[in-house]
Amino acid sequence: MNPYQTFISNLEKAGEKLGKKPEDFEVLKTPERIIEVNFEFNGKIIRGYRVQHNSKLGPYKGGLRYHPDLNLNEAKTLAALMTIKNAIVDVPFGGAKGGLAIDPQKYSKEELKKITELFTQKIADFIGPNKDIPAPDVNTNSEIMGWIVQEYSKIVGKKMPAVVTGKDLQDGGSEGREEATGFSGADILDKTLATLNKKPEETTVAIQGFGNVGAHLARELDKRGYKVVAIAEANGGISHEDGIDIDKTFKATIKREILKNTCYCKGEKCHLKRCKIVGADNVLEQNVDVVAPAAINNQITMHNMKRIKAKIILELANNGVSAEAEEYLQKQGVMVIPDVLANAGGVTVSYFEWEQNLKKQKWTRAKVLEMLSEKMNQGWKEVFKISKDKKVSLREACYILALKKLLK
Structure with a gap:
């Protein structure tokens, strides 16, 4: 199914559960504004997009x-998912x-x-x-956000750090944003396990993706006592039944070591000979309790769904699990913690950054993460209650x- 049609289907199911007529939420089926731009760079045309889906709760964010x-x-x-995500965690965006549509690896800094700068000029009015x-997303970062601030500030004639979030700390970024x-995701997994009477120490995890999201998930799970036994990036990774030493692995990747060429395992009886190389695809097929697609979309589909052994999927990548795969896996007793809940921490701390910029304040990391946990806890409580009361999946509960909130 087309991903946007999946979004509409999820909306319709939620509307039916709420006793709403289709016309009650027709406005959510179509973006309020679609901006397409084309500009020339070095003799080639570059195409860009900005889709503004819905502004019922506040300024657009994504x-x-x-x-x-x-x-x-x-x-x-992705714009539509941001509307749902912001509503779930009560972020006023x-x-x-x-x-x-470019490959940034093909360009110099x-x-x-x-x-x-050219893209910013094209979308500055919007x-x-x-x-x-x-904010940053795939292949963008705090430096690129800084460039947008600089160019936008030139256009409007005054410094405007609040035009983006995800900036460097010295440029108005927020503590806690990088790991948010x-x-x-770790917070939500904790709460999920508690409902299943399962402890982190008894839980094995495999993670696909060791970039900003996957690496910080691994570090946080490791701190909380989970056993991360497999991690992989696009070019492969490693697994070890004794558990991977996440801290050493993280430091190695910072030094640009290739993940599949490193293997740091945990425990006094750790045997490096038992290290195994895993691919980006089969890391999700490991015999573990939890798998976390934390890189790109469409990673668990009808093509590999029958090889998934985990009973919990923590969907940190947007659209990481296809609708067909989720339907099949739920029939097999697999719980999917959906993207719109699992990865909502990023936009939540973006909201905190935006608020700090507007108020000219600077909050501590401890305060930011405490406020983040409160937001995630409230969102989880509401979603879980709906799921239990209406006997629906967590994704359906999220949309309900x-x-x-969007129809108030």
Whole structure:
């Protein structure tokens, strides 16, 4: 099923459960604004998008990604998911998403800066602290956000750090932003295990992706006592039944060591000879309690769903599990913790950053993470109650909760 059609289908199911007529939420089926831009750079045309899905709860909010496969349908879907996500955790933002259909690896830093400036010029009329606040996403980072701030500030004639979030700390970024998505994913997993009377120490985990989200998830789970036994990036990774030493692995990747060439295991009886190389695909097929797709979309599908052995899927990647795969896995007793809840920590701390910028304040990391945990805990409580009361999946419960808030 087309991902955007999946979104609409999820909306319709939620509306039916709430006793709503289709026309009651027709406005949520179509983005409020779609911005498509084309500009020339070094003799080639670069295409960009910014989809502003819904502003019922506040200014539009969502990431900008730089990826050659980015298209309008993907941007529409991701913008719609941001609307749902913000509603679930009571963040006063609407949903948006966008970016450029480019491979940033093919450009120098200077070229990327110029491309970002040209893109900012094209969308400047549609963004702003009280209109639409972009943030980092796939292949974008705090430095790119800084370039947007600089160019936007030139255009409007004054410094405007609140035009984006995900900035460097010295440029108005927030403590806790870098680890927020992984941290909140760990929080939600904790709460899920508690409902199943299962302890972190008894739980094995495999993670696909060891970038910002996957690495911070691994570190947080490790701190909380989980046994992370497999991690992989696009070019492969490692598994070890004794558990992986996440701290040493994280430090190795910072030094640009290739993940599949490193193996640091835990415990006094750790045998490096038992290290195994795993691929980006089969890391999700490990014999573990929890798998976490934490990289890109569409990783658990009808093509590999029958090989999934875990009983919990922590969907930290947006659209990490296809609708067909989720339906099949639920029949097998697998619990899917959906993206719109699992990875909501990123936008929540983005909201905190935006608020700090507007109030000219600077909060401590401890305060940010405490406030984040409170937000995630409240969202989880509401979702879990709906799931239990209406006997629906966690994803359906998320959409029901969001729709109730969006239709007030």
